[in-house]
Amino acid sequence: MSWLLDYYNYNIVAQYLDRFAVGMRNTMTAAGISLVLSVLIGTACALILLGKSELLRRPVMGYIAFIRATPLLVQIYLVYYGLPALLPFAKSWNDMVFGVAALTLNSAAYMAEIIRAGIESVPQGQIEGAKAVGMTYAQRMRHIVLPQGFANTLPPLIGQTAVLIKDTSLLSIITVFEFTSAGILLNSERVRPNESFLTIALGYLTIYCLMLALSHAVKTRLAGPAWNAQG
Amino acid sequence: MERYLLIAQSLAPFLWKGFIETVTVSLVGILAGSLIGFLVGVVRSQRVPILTPLFGLYIHLLRGTPFLVQLYLFYFVLPNTGVEWLKWESRTAAFVALSIYTSSYVAEIVMSAIEAVPRGQSEAATALGMTRIERLWHVVLPQAVKLTIPSMSGVYVMIIKSTAILSVIGISELTRQGELAILRFPRDILFIYGLIAAVYFAYCYPVLRFARWAEQRIGAARVARLD
Numbered sequence: 001m002s003w004l005l006d007y008y009n010y011n012i013v014a015q016y017l018d019r020f021a022v023g024m025r026n027t028m029t030a031a032g033i034s035l036v037l038s039v040l041i042g043t044a045c046a047l048i049l050l051g052k053s054e055l056l057r058r059p060v061m062g063y064i065a066f067i068r069a070t071p072l073l074v075q076i077y078l079v080y081y082g083l084p085a086l087l088p089f090a091k092s093w094n095d096m097v098f099g100v101a102a103l104t105l106n107s108a109a110y111m112a113e114i115i116r117a118g119i120e121s122v123p124q125g126q127i128e129g130a131k132a133v134g135m136t137y138a139q140r141m142r143h144i145v146l147p148q149g150f151a152n153t154l155p156p157l158i159g160q161t162a163v164l165i166k167d168t169s170l171l172s173i174i175t176v177f178e179f180t181s182a183g184i185l186l187n188s189e190r191v192r193p194n195e196s197f198l199t200i201a202l203g204y205l206t207i208y209c210l211m212l213a214l215s216h217a218v219k220t221r222l223a224g225p226a227w228n229a230q231g
Numbered sequence: 232m233e234r235y236l237l238i239a240q241s242l243a244p245f246l247w248k249g250f251i252e253t254v255t256v257s258l259v260g261i262l263a264g265s266l267i268g269f270l271v272g273v274v275r276s277q278r279v280p281i282l283t284p285l286f287g288l289y290i291h292l293l294r295g296t297p298f299l300v301q302l303y304l305f306y307f308v309l310p311n312t313g314v315e316w317l318k319w320e321s322r323t324a325a326f327v328a329l330s331i332y333t334s335s336y337v338a339e340i341v342m343s344a345i346e347a348v349p350r351g352q353s354e355a356a357t358a359l360g361m362t363r364i365e366r367l368w369h370v371v372l373p374q375a376v377k378l379t380i381p382s383m384s385g386v387y388v389m390i391i392k393s394t395a396i397l398s399v400i401g402i403s404e405l406t407r408q409g410e411l412a413i414l415r416f417p418r419d420i421l422f423i424y425g426l427i428a429a430v431y432f433a434y435c436y437p438v439l440r441f442a443r444w445a446e447q448r449i450g451a452a453r454v455a456r457l458d
Contacts, residue, residue, distance in 0.1 A: 065432075065436060065439070066428075066432060068388070068435075068439060069388070069431065069432045069435035069436040069439055070392070070428045070431045070432055070435070071391075071392040071393070071394075071395035071396075071406065071431060072392065072395075073395040073396055073398070073406060074395055074406060074409075074424060074427055074428050074431060075428075077406075077409075077420075077424045078421070078424050078425065078428060081420040081421050081424060082421045082424075085420075085421050166296070166297040166298075167297070169297035169299045169300060170297075170299060170396070172299070173399060180297070180299060180300060183303075187307065193303075193307035193308045193311045194308055194311055196307075197300065197303045197304050197307055197308050198304070198308065200300050200303075201296045201300050201301075201304060204295060204296045204297060204300060205292065205295040205296060207295075208291070208294065208295030208296070209295070212291075
């Protein structure tokens with residue numbers, strides 16, 4: 001095994017294992033909080049997009065267009081430098097807060113599109129059928145539209161979550177200590193690029209594989225055969 | 232207000248230079264990436280033994296890691312292997328990393344587009360006595376290429392946005408020019424990044440609109456998820 005040590009000295013990685021663990025925890029925290037918040041904001045945006053009020057729809061459409069047409073890195077910088085300038089009390093906040101805020105704002109725009117498409121995917125006949133049996137709006141939403149919309153939304157939602165986890169790597173640029181930062185720390189202290197960057201890549205790949213497995217399980221289990229047939 | 236105008240005026244030549252670099256890098260990325268991705272996608276759709284699973288692994292490896300990490304791998308790890316011709320300068324590393332990253336998305340799009348061409352087309356071509364290559368070249372690919380257009384414009388937007396990340400290895404594209412501009416005007420960080428965002432928006436938004444228009448025109452569902 002000594003030839004391997006020249007290329008990838010796992011002993012060095014072992015010494016930094018605690019740093020990698022801290023980094024991974026922060027990555028997961030940032031991704032988790034952003035996921036929950038962006039689904040909430042995304043749902044609100046999706047309902048506005050599907051609603052009738054032009055006054056509300058315009059700003060939401062502008063927000064989504066802005067997020068989709070500018071790089072995440074620039075959005076992170078805008079939040080990182082912009083938030084303290086707009087809110088004086090934000091100056092004392094942790095870098096992590098800015099990172100999560102930027103990721104949330106970015107992800108929410110994509111979530112809005114996904115959730116809107118999910119709700120729209122419920123066939124009109126389903127709603128008409130529910131009306132025919134005398135359901136109220138709330139009953140239709142609760143029993144007919146949302147369960148089917150949710151099943152259609154879940155696979156792209158998992159895909160977006162995988163993207164979100166990958167995007168957290170950009171937080172290393174605004175000095176949040178997440179998983180990529182742990183590797184950069186190893187490289188700057190020991191100058192071992194292989195050990196630092198290959199380890200990071202391996203870590204992200206592991207998460208990706210878990211997400212793939214999850215998305216596969218969701219496709220086969222949750223939605224049932226009728227849903228699988230169409231997509 | 233006047234001060235902002237003054238800043239914008241003095242930064243304009245640098246932002247222009249950065250914009251040109253962003254355009255150059257993104258064009259190289261889309262051209263080289265499309266070429267590699269097209270080959271990978273076609274091979275993957277043809278169920279070639281060994282190559283199809285190998286390219287599947289290639290796509291998963293690229294999809295499973297952040298672009299930033301891939302960039303670090305090309306910039307820091309490859310020169311460290313000791314092979315002389317892999318000791319790239321930052322610009323080469325950026326071009327290669329971006330092209331390979333792009334190719335993984337293009338490959339998926341090409342593959343789904345080929346699969347979206349109705350089977351009857353290929354079967355009819357078989358009935359006419361065409362070989363596999365002839366079927367692909369004369370019947371399937373011409374139809375598949377049209378289906379890729381909406382998704383390819385989406386990929387192009389994604390690449391333009393990814394070029395911002397190249398600033399971390401010192402490529403002097405738009406975002407990097409913004410960082411340099413902040414050294415000159417440290418009090419106007421927000422204004423400068425707002426300006427940068429506006430330039431990106433002006434570049435990407437028309438492509439996004441085109442993608443939506445093409446999607447409605449061609450009527451193909453988005454064949455692969457982007458961003």
